[in-house]
Amino acid sequence: MLQEGTVLHGLGPKTMLFILIVTSVMHCTSPVIQIAHGTKWITFIDVIVRTNIVSEVENIGNILTCVNQCFQNEACVSVFYRQQHQRCQLHDVLFMSPQDGEQEAGTVYYSVATDGCPPTYVHNRILNICYQVQYNLVTYADGVADCNSRGDHYIVIDNVDKQNHMLKQINSSSDGLAKKYHIDGSDNTTEGTWLLHDGRVMTYFAWSPGYPMNSSLKNFLIADPTDDFRWGDKSGNLGKRYICERDIFITCP
Template sequence: MLFILILISLAVNSSPCIETAHGTHWMAFTDIIIRRSSISEVPNIGNKYTCLGLCLQIEACVSVFYRQQQQRCQFHDVLFTSPQDGEQEIGTEYYSITTGGCPLSYVHNRILNMCYQIHLIRATFHAGEEDCNSRGEHLLVIDNAEKQSHMVNQINSSSDNMLRKFHIDGADVETEGHWVFHDGRIMTYFAWGPGYPQNGTDKNYLVADPQYGFLWSDKEGMEAKHYICERDL
């Protein structure tokens, strides 16, 4: 299959576009490799463009290291964001892939059709929700175990995220114990941490809590947390 690569120069990175997919070049990872959690590795690859094309063909692939000196592609199902977690390897470059309208620099799990961005600023539930809405997005919807597992793996993939609490979509403001998403859909899947939900009348919003391995707790909406915005594709 022929992949056409268009290079677009940006102020902080280069963003190759492979047909309908966009590869973001993460400059902070230049000459850095993270060896853990790879889903596969392919040897005898002569250039990074082939790596990006192969990542596009592997549905589980979210990001790829092109290891120039070894002429290898190393594929991952998460997007690393903490360069300090890696080790030096001269000539290595790091890219992520998005398709189908998922913006550059977002995490795109193509198997689960999840397109989202983790925000490391702190905000109340409503302020985080409003920030998501300003881009036509909403807080991250977790409606099955596979999405919960992916979210946990993504957060734990980078040390910058591991100890942070995150607002995700879901509230029982209208009726205590009756949890709904932003669009009014009734929630049927839950990943509560031990002792939750507490069901207090002021604890109406979902938080992915590192104290319980990013299982959920119900918290007050005015507590400032980090948050995750999701874009529907």
């Protein structure tokens, strides 16, 4: 769970959820009914963040239409909307630090997820990844257990596009920069052979300079937000933040 005072803290008094049902063509060859979750982040009321903007749309009459604009733009993850200006600002990250924004009376903030991604997760539809950043400090094993308990696993970063996205997402909020993160990957079984949670052999790495250390005592991946989210091999025994990923599958008729 995320710590008190951050945006993502599960479904509670800080969030409100509505469901938008839209007929659209996503990754299927025929139109399908998609259900989009619009989640309102109470912590950001009367606050706007002006970074990571995908686009800004004018003359939008209500928040439902604004959220639909985000749903229709595959790059969009979240929106700021101000009724007075009828302005809908689309973003490709989910912000997690209200103190990074500016005061703007009447502005509300919503995130959008669909295709089975839970409402309070980050949903990058271009990369087809769905995940939630956890700010609790836990060991590698305890983080795995927590992700597994909700049907998730540690985030898999298996190409440069995912690595760049995670760098952008973590860097988008000042609260995200304070600690390192557990991510999926271990050579605990055979030193030097890095495997993902499902047994696949890893072929992509984003090592920090000087890593991997190739020590039999350092068998788990840690990503460092102060070093462009690059990786080191660590023992896994010290408390770090972690990122749970949910596998999502689109079923076409």
